[in-house]
């Protein structure tokens with residue numbers, strides 16, 4: 001395991017306070033005024049509500065003493081209405097301020113996650129599925145937002161309300177208060193026990209949601225394939241299985257919540273029974289006034305919400321803490337491929353690329369995918385060939401710095417790529433990957449993606465060199481044609497040629513084409529290679545392919561087998577030296593003859 005991965009794993013075992021300090025404290029600090037005003041309004045609402053039982057007490061005591069007048073009752077009623085009006089205004093304030101704060105917090109965390117994802121490298125995306133990342137961006141963020149919004153409100157509200165109501169109750173009758181609150185510890189203990197389980201079950205819910213999202217995503221992007229293989233029924237069954245698994249995990253969470261909430265209400269009602277029994281007796285014995293009794297019952301009812309809130313807040317905070325830990329793991333992940341400061345402006349020395357005894361294995365792989373590969377590449381066109389799985393794409397990915405390599409294994413103009421910044425390497429290389437990636441945008445914007453500004457003439461020239469210009473013009477909107485998500489309007493070969501045009505327009509000195517012409521017919525391929533030769537004269541071009549016609553047009557060919565470079569020779573020499581290459585040549589020659597005969 002790499003050092004940087006170990007470092008990020010250590011970070012995940014940080015105590016919650018450290019996670020808070022890193023992720024949330026700066027946001028709390030920035031919005032402290034808004035929070036202060038919001039919390040003050042919230043506490044003011046609590047105290048205003050606590051005034052109502054005292055007003056009621058006056059009214060009831062005056063009524064039972066026979067001293068009440070319509071004027072007094074009207075004044076007391078008006079005071080209650082005035083309090084209610086204040087409560088409405090203040091509630092509006094705390095809601096917009098505190099819930100608004102939680103939305104700012106959510107936005108800031110979302111941006112932080114997004115920015116982190118953008119700097120992460122290929123090994124990271126092999127470890128974290130898209131579904132996983134989407135779950136962080138939706139469920140986990142929502143859980144943290146709830147904890148810091150409604151969770152904070154409920155915690156402060158419950159604390160203030162329970163302390164103040166208990167204080168008022170103690171003021172009325174200490175013995176009765178202790179009796180009424182006696183069942184409270186039962187609630188605290190049961191919440192404590194159940195919240196552990198809740199935490200575990202909530203994790204399972206998140207995990208299943210992530211699986212479900214990932215399945216839906218991969219099914220949507222390969223819908224055509226599913227139809228071609230008539231997999232709809234199997235996919236539907238699998239989706240249903242994942243959905244049922246997710247639903248039952250949620251039901252298991254609901255089962256615990258279903259016990260927590262009614263238990264709190266039950267305990268509140270037991271307190272009511274105690275008051276009726278002991279408080280009522282005290283009233284009969286005239287040890288307690290009728291007004292105090294009514295106020296006491298009202299305070300106890302006011303206590304039921306904070307008692308229920310204990311379970312709810314514990315649940316929200318538990319969810320928030322779990323989600324925060326997961327978000328922290330994501331935002332503190334370190335790319336394996338650490339960027340370096342710029343390597344300075346030393347003059348170029350040696351060939352464009354010098355590969356020295358390059359060995360490599362993927363972070364997740366057990367065996368090595370490249371072993372002892374050495375060659376040099378200058379301003380020439382190099383074919384890369386070999387059996388499937390022999391390491392051709394791996395070599396391309398290492399050339400464009402998608403994975404870390406050992407020191408001294410890849411030199412660019414005589415300088416170790418590990419001593420150069422990622423931008424210094426990548427700015428020199430245009431890369432066409434095996435799977436063309438297109439955006440839901442116009443054809444012109446897809447071609448011009450890698451450059452700041454490109455005029456139409458440049459875009460069209462790149463398209464002509466990639467042999468796609470004529471086909472683009474046949475679309476009714478030409479270069480302004482929108483291509484759907486992943487280019488649904490285009491054939492496989494057209495997508496590959498668009499990706500090639502995008503690489504060409506960058507005018508970088510090195511071009512790496514990883515099997516990027518596999519879906520293009522052989523006549524068009526020859527046309528492209530001729531255009532590339534013209535356009536890329538004096539540049540370094542690597543083309544992965546097993547097509548003899550294409551390979552024959554290159555200056556030399558690197559032939560791979562099981563991660564080893566077997567031969568490094570031009571086409572004619574390779575025909576003499578390699579049985580595999582010769583067999584491939586004969587087979588394709590025969591296929592070509594048959595095709596011509598059929599035509």
Ligand SMILES: Nc1ncnc2c1ncn2[C@@H]1O[C@H](COP(=O)(O)OP(=O)(O)OP(=O)(O)O)[C@@H](O)[C@H]1O
Pocket residue numbers: 126362363364365369386387388389390391392393394395515
């Ligand atoms: N991300 C990865 N993690 C682990 N192993 C990988 C990864 N990508 C490729 N491999 C393995 O590395 C080996 C070389 O793969 P690579 O894609 O370089 O072969 P290739 O010669 O380009 O094959 P093809 O012609 O089929 O594209 C294969 O055994 C493959 O299974």
